[in-house]
Amino acid sequence: MQQRLYYLSDETECDSAIVSSGEQDGRFFAILAATLFHPQGGGQLADGGWIDDCKVLSVESLGEAILHVTERLLPPGPVRLRVDADKRALHSRLHSAGHLIGTVGIDLGLRPDKAQHWPEASRVVFRMEETAPPEAGEWEDKVNHIVAQNLPRQCGIQDGARMVGFGRLPAFPCGGTHVRSLADIGRIRILSVKTKKDTVTVNYDIL
Secondary structure, three states, X not given: OOEEHHHOOOOOEEEEEEEEEEEEOOEEEEEEOEEOOOOXXXXXXXXXXXXXXXXXXXXXXXXXXXXXXXOOOOOOEEEEEEEOHHHHHHHHHHHHHHHHXXXXXXXXXXXXXXXXXXXXXXXXXXXXXXXXXXXXXXXXXHHHHXXXXXXXXXXXXXXXXXEEEEOOOOXXXXXXXXXXXXXXXXXXXXXXXXXXXXXEEEEEEEO
């Protein structure tokens, strides 16, 4: 089975090997024995970077496999992986911020439904039962109060699922990348809190 090294490692460079490669629908792809590249999914965009000196154009899940779409065909054999560290850091900060917003929502009696942790388009959607959500300013104060505690990330595998949490906060099943400690997020800015019927959408960004 292909190893997803980013589950338990923050490294952005390592050695690996291409076990198979090919071309389909005009795109070149490579499958690695072990990968540091996070594929698009779970509300998070794919990592960028390079396999040796070849640019990785996208990273996609296909069943249990991860396809690395490359700018040219690469032969099987040993390779060096290099993830775009700046892009990874941004995605991790946004994803961790989304988890904190979800945690605050749960504390307020809301039920997380779905989330998107994309630059300039991040949001967490909740289902609302009886509890009315706070205004954006109050929500922002609550999440940044947690950020200021600088809790460390807790990450592990439980019953076959990867669990991610921070300090004493509840851990959740998650396949995405996250900051090592909450201060690395920076300040979370709540752009808007919109209510429609039984749905609450919290749009956010980071500074």
